[in-house]
Amino acid sequence: MIQWSVNYSVKNEQLDQEHQTLFAALDKFYEGLKSGEGKQSLVQLMHELIDYAKGHFSNEEAFMKRIEFPGLASHSIEHQSFVKQVNDFLMRYEAGEIPASYEITHFIMDWITRHIKREDMQYAKWYLQRAGRM
């Protein structure tokens, strides 16, 4: 569904790797949805995605802190807002209020790809400039 490419590279091997795993987690959910997996299994896949995203966000925030990236605070808010939105979806889905649709998959896909290209790239740029200075 989404393919990681070098266009998404933040010039950090570990964080690039994590982004690829995040894409893979979303793909697993999408495949589950497509093949008509049951609710329990979709809930499980979405939990895995959220947990993985949380771990990635905290690693990324530690990295931004280490390189003294000035945009850390607003970047963290973006992360929190994503977790909140996906958690809200999951809670409502578990409660039977809404179905698991392609909409949530697309929301997550758009969010992740846009976030990497707009926000994550900022710390990558900062890191490269800073490395050049030193």
Ligand SMILES: [Fe+2]
């Ligand atoms: Fe980020």
Ligand SMILES: [Fe+2]
């Ligand atoms: Fe990221």
